[in-house]
Amino acid sequence: MLDHEQVTIRTGRRSRLPVIVAVHSTALGPAAGGLRLWHYPDWRDGLTDALRLSAGMTAKFAVAGLSSGGGKTVVALPEGREPNDGERRDVLHDVADVIDSLGGMYATGPDVGTGAEDMAVIGETTPHVFCRPARLGGSGDSSPHTARGALAALRAVGRRLYGTPTLDGRRLAIIGLGRVGAGLARLLAAEGAVLTVTDVDPAKRELAGELGAGWLAPGDILAADVDIVVPAALGSVLTRRTVAELRCRAVAGPANDQLATPDVADLLHGRGIIWVPDYVAGAGGVINAVSTELNHLDPDEAAARVDAIADTVDHLLDTAQRHGHTPARAASDLARHRLHTGSRPA
Numbered sequence: 475m476l477d478h479e480q481v482t483i484r485t486g487r488r489s490r491l492p493v494i495v496a497v498h499s500t501a502l503g504p505a506a507g508g509l510r511l512w513h514y515p516d517w518r519d520g521l522t523d524a525l526r527l528s529a530g531m532t533a534k535f536a537v538a539g540l541s542s543g544g545g546k547t548v549v550a551l552p553e554g555r556e557p558n559d560g561e562r563r564d565v566l567h568d569v570a571d572v573i574d575s576l577g578g579m580y581a582t583g584p585d586v587g588t589g590a591e592d593m594a595v596i597g598e599t600t601p602h603v604f605c606r607p608a609r610l611g612g613s614g615d616s617s618p619h620t621a622r623g624a625l626a627a628l629r630a631v632g633r634r635l636y637g638t639p640t641l642d643g644r645r646l647a648i649i650g651l652g653r654v655g656a657g658l659a660r661l662l663a664a665e666g667a668v669l670t671v672t673d674v675d676p677a678k679r680e681l682a683g684e685l686g687a688g689w690l691a692p693g694d695i696l697a698a699d700v701d702i703v704v705p706a707a708l709g710s711v712l713t714r715r716t717v718a719e720l721r722c723r724a725v726a727g728p729a730n731d732q733l734a735t736p737d738v739a740d741l742l743h744g745r746g747i748i749w750v751p752d753y754v755a756g757a758g759g760v761i762n763a764v765s766t767e768l769n770h771l772d773p774d775e776a777a778a779r780v781d782a783i784a785d786t787v788d789h790l791l792d793t794a795q796r797h798g799h800t801p802a803r804a805a806s807d808l809a810r811h812r813l814h815t816g817s818r819p820a
C-alpha cells in the first residue's frame with residue numbers, strides 16, 4: 475500500500491536524470507525535507523529511499539512539534555561518476571522545476587550530497603527552498619544545527635546510562651564524517667569524549683588524526699567496544715546481523731532511516747541496548763530551519779529548540795520504560811497522536 479500523498483517522478487529536462495519528489499504527508503502543514511543527490515545502482519533504489527526518508531520526515535516534524543509535513547527529494551545519480559559543475563546546475567534546476575510545479579505543497583533543503591550553495595541555485599527558480607546561504611536570506615548550512623541536536627540527544631542518553639549528561643570520558647563510535655558527522659565529532663572531542671570513527675572516504679582519516687580519534691574500517695565499527703554507537707551517515711546500518719554484533723549500551727545519532735526493518739528496534743530492546751529513533755536525534759537541522767525561516771525565531775531561540783531534543787529524548791525514554799516497550803514505539807505513538815490531533819505541544 476502506498477501511504478504517501480503524492481510521489482512525482484520526472485526525467486529532468488536538462489540532466490535526463492530521474493528526479494523523485496515524495497510527499498508523504500501534509501497533515502501538519504506543507505511538507506519539507508532535503509534533496510539527496512546520491513549514487514544508486516538503479517533509480518528504483520532511489521525511489522525506495524525517497525519513500526522511506528519522506529515518511530521519516532513526517533515523524534521527525536511531528537515529534538519535534540513543528541507544523542510541517544514530511545517529504546524528500548532524491549536524484550539518483552549513476553554510479554561511478556560525479557556530475558561536473560554545469561551538470562550539477564542542470565540537476566538542481568530540474569529539481570527546482572518539479573518543486574515549483576507542486577505549488578508550495580513541498581519545500582526542499584539540504585541532505586546527503588547537497589548544501590546551502592545548492593539551495594541557492596534551486597532558489598533561482600522556486601521560493602520553496604530552505605537553508606539558502608545567509609547572504610540570500612536563508613538560514614544557511616543546516617548541518618551544525620543537526621550536529622548540535624544530536625549532541626543534545628547523546629547527552630540525554632548519557633544521563634540515562636550514567637546519571638550525568640556529560641560525555642567526558644565516554645567512548646563513542648561515530649559512523650560517517652560527512653558534514654553532520656564531522657561537526658558532531660568536533661563537538662564530542664571538545665567535550666572530552668573518547669572517539670572511534672570511520673567513513674567510506676579514507677581521506678577522512680585526517681580529521682580523525684586531528685581530533686585524536688581512533689579509526690576503524692566501516693565494516694568493523696559497529697562491533698567496537700564503546701558506550702554509544704552514533705550513526706551519522708547513510709541508512710539501514712542496523713540489521714538483524716549487525717545488532718547481534720553490537721557491544722555498546724546505546725545507539726543514537728543523526729543518520730536518517732537507521733533501521734533496515736522496523737523489527738530491529740525490538741531486537742535492540744531485547745539486547746538491552748537503548749536506541750533513540752533517528753528522526754528524534756537528527757531533527758536539529760529542520761528544527762533550526764523551520765524555527766528561523768518559517769516561525770521567525772531568532773538564532774538563540776532556535777538553538778534552544780534544538781537543545782530541547784534532550785527533553786524529548788528524556789520523555790521518550792521515560793515513556794518507553796514505563797510501558798516496557800521500545801523508544802521507537804514511544805516515538806511513533808507520539809508522532810501518530812500529533813498527526814491525528816494536528817496538535818502541537820504546549
Ligand code: PHE
Pocket residue numbers: 506507508509582583584585586604605616730756757759760763764
Ligand atoms: N536533511 C535534513 C533532514 O533530514 C533535511 C532538511 C534540513 C530539510 C533543513 C529542510 C531544512 O532533516
